[in-house]
Ligand code: SF4
């Protein structure tokens with residue numbers, strides 16, 4: 365299978381002469397570029413099988429390596445080109461666990477924007493698959509806790525509680541966990557942003573709709589903060605979901 369991204373090829377395997385003329389024909393630069401083959405001996409096909417057997421991971425089989433996901437990924441394009449969803453899928457399917465392990469310092473960086481999944485022409489649930497890859501590696505003791513795990517757990521608990529993403533609860537709850545002093549009203553215990561010790565960007569974000577007089581946005585957010593509209597029958601569904609997630613190792617037991 366061809367490797368399209370040059371950054372993935374070790375520099376010692378790339379042969380290129382800046383100036384080369386053969387039989388009077390100028391083949392300088394990229395015209396004479398050769399990538400030396402490599403031999404891969406360590407495959408762990410049980411690793412790929414475990415991913416495919418997971419409900420979230422089975423669409424990995426549909427990938428045909430077009431790289432739309434990587435081309436769409438903001439982490440790859442604006443942060444670090446070592447974060448490459450197509451490549452992680454490629455390595456996972458071949459069971460090249462050692463190669464994945466070399467990249468664990470960037471593999472947790474997904475920001476869950478779902479652009480990859482949206483753009484994938486083969487219906488691969490890319491973000492879910494990437495999470496399963498990390499989960500299987502974690503279960504096998506191949507990686508430790510990744511830096512964003514605490515936030516992921518907090519996010520999951522928040523969604524499990526309400527059946528939806530509650531932006532205000534999530535944002536201010538997380539800030540509080542990080543040590544920011546969040547001022548709350550004495551009755552409902554809801555955050556009061558302007559009297560809280562929070563970063564400037566957050567104050568600006570909260571004050572923007574007020575400055576712009578965006579009344580409907582303010583009312584909608586205030587309603588959500590005060591009443592937490594819940595998904596119908598959520599409490600029953602929540603118990604089932606929690607049990608499945610605990611069994612899958614995606615949630616700490618009794619959490
Ligand atoms: S966009 Fe889909 S098919 Fe293409 S490389 Fe990514 S996961 Fe595979």
Ligand code: SF4
Nearest residue numbers: 437474475477478480
């Ligand atoms: S969901 Fe993650 S992997 Fe997919 S495009 Fe967004 S940041 Fe990249």
